[in-house]
Amino acid sequence: MKEESVSVKQGKKALFYLIVQYQTDKIEAERTIQMGNGNRGNTMIIKNGLVFTPEGKFEKKDFYIEGEYVAKETTDNKEVEAEGCYVIPGLVDIHFHGCVRHDMCDGTEESIQALADYEAANGVLAICPATMTIPEEELFQAMNAAREHKNGKGADLVGINMEGPFVNKEKKGAQKEEDIKLADVELFHKLQEAAGGLIKLVDLAPETEGAMDFINQVKDEVHVSIAHTMADYDTATEAINRGVDHITHLYNAMPPFSHRAPGVIGAARDSECYVELICDGVHIHPSCVRATFEMFTDKRIVLISDSMMATGMEDGQYELGGQPVTVVGNLATLTEGGAIAGSATNLMDCIRTVVKEMHIPLESAVRCATLNPAKSIGIDDKYGSLEEGKYANAVVLDKDLNIVSIIQKGQVK
Known part of the structure; x- marks a missing residue:
C-alpha cells in the first residue's frame, strides 16, 4: 500500500481534532441546556426539589435564581430537575x-x-x-x-x-x-x-x-x-x-x-x-x-x-x-x-x-x-438561607445525602 504523505497525515490529524472539539462543544452545550450552566447565563429554575425553607422545613417547591441571587420568580426557561432531592443552602x-x-x-x-x-x-x-x-x-x-x-x-x-x-x-x-x-x-x-x-x-x-x-x-x-x-x-x-x-x-x-x-x-x-x-x-x-x-x-x-x-x-x-x-x-x-x-x-x-x-x-x-x-x-x-435577595448558594443532595449538584452564586459548579 502506498504510504500517505506528511500533508495527508497532518490533514487527518487536524480533522480528528476538529471532530473531538465538536463533540466536546456539543456535550457542553447539552449540559448547559440541562443544568442551566453559567456559560449561557445564570438565571434558572430548580424544579420539584425538597427545598429547605427559611422556616427550617423542607417543602416541595420550585426554587428561582436570577443572576447571583435567589429570586421570587423568573420567566427564564432553563430548568434543573431536582425531583426526589433535597435543596439546601450552601x-x-x-x-x-x-x-x-x-x-x-x-x-x-x-x-x-x-x-x-x-x-x-x-x-x-x-x-x-x-x-x-x-x-x-x-x-x-x-x-x-x-x-x-x-x-x-x-x-x-x-x-x-x-x-x-x-x-x-x-x-x-x-x-x-x-x-x-x-x-x-x-x-x-x-x-x-x-x-x-x-x-x-x-x-x-x-x-x-x-x-x-x-x-x-x-x-x-x-x-x-x-x-x-x-x-x-x-x-x-x-x-x-x-x-x-x-x-x-x-x-x-x-x-x-x-x-x-x-x-x-x-x-x-x-x-x-x-x-x-x-x-x-x-x-x-x-x-x-x-x-x-x-x-x-x-x-x-x-x-x-x-x-x-x-x-x-x-x-x-x-x-x-x-x-x-x-x-x-x-x-x-x-x-x-x-x-x-x-x-x-x-x-x-x-x-x-x-x-x-x-x-x-x-x-x-x-x-x-x-x-x-x-x-x-x-x-x-x-x-445561610435560600431567601430572596441572598446569594443563590445551594447544594442539591440525594436521599442518602450525597452531593448531586452545587450552585454557587447562581452558577452550577
Whole structure:
C-alpha cells in the first residue's frame, strides 16, 4: 500500500481534532441546556426539589435564581430537575483550620485558595477559617494573606476566626503554650487592621488577667467567644453579661458540666449564646450530642468541622499550629501527648454523621450548618438561607445525602 504523505497525515490529524472539539462543544452545550450552566447565563429554575425553607422545613417547591441571587420568580426557561432531592443552602463553616495539606496559618494565598477550593467542592460555600496560637509574626502573615485574598473561585472567604492566643494554658489543647498571651486590645486592633477587618470571632479565656476589660473594649466591633478555658459558671456568666455571645467547641477544652459546677456549659445554657459542636464522631459522644440539641435547640447550635490539614488526605503525619499531628481515620492527635488536635473531616460529612449516626433530624442539622453560623458572625444578610435577595448558594443532595449538584452564586459548579 502506498504510504500517505506528511500533508495527508497532518490533514487527518487536524480533522480528528476538529471532530473531538465538536463533540466536546456539543456535550457542553447539552449540559448547559440541562443544568442551566453559567456559560449561557445564570438565571434558572430548580424544579420539584425538597427545598429547605427559611422556616427550617423542607417543602416541595420550585426554587428561582436570577443572576447571583435567589429570586421570587423568573420567566427564564432553563430548568434543573431536582425531583426526589433535597435543596439546601450552601454550608457555612466558621471554625476549621485546614484541609488537603494546607492550613490557614500557612499565611499564603496558595493555602487560602486551596481551602476555598476544597470546601466549595464539598458544599461549604462560605468559610471563616481559624488561626491558632502561633508566633506573632506568623499571625500577622496569616492576616495579611487573608486581606489580600480575592473571592471569585471556590468558597467565599467571609471572615477569620481568631482562636488564640488569648487562652488558658491549663486548657491549651493543641494550642502552642509558649505563644499563649494575655488578652491584648492593642494587639487585636493591629491584627484586625492587618486583616482588613476580616476577623469576625476572637476567642479568649475569661478568667485570665485582663480578659473582662478586653471584652468591654471590643464587644461592639467583633464577636467574642469563650474558648480553651477553666472558667467557672459565675466567671463565664459575667463574661456573657459583658458581651460574649459565642462558645467555642462546647465540651472541648473546658471544665465538664456537673450538678454542682455547671461551668461554661451551664452559663451558656442560661444565656442566648451560640454554641459550637464538633460532630465528627470523635470529639463528642452521640448521646451527649442529642442531649445538647435538647438543651440548646437547633436555634443556637453551630455545627463546625474544626478540621485540620489532613482533611481530604490519607492517614499519616501532619502539622497543626506548628506541632506534629498523627492522623488515623477521623482522629487527629498531637504526636507528643496525644491531645485531640482538631478533626479530619469536613462540614458536609459532619452533617451526614449527625443525621445518620447520631439521629438528629436533617432539618436541624442543616439549620445548624447554614443559617446559625451565618447569623453568629453577622453574614446572614447574604448567606445561610435560600431567601430572596441572598446569594443563590445551594447544594442539591440525594436521599442518602450525597452531593448531586452545587450552585454557587447562581452558577452550577
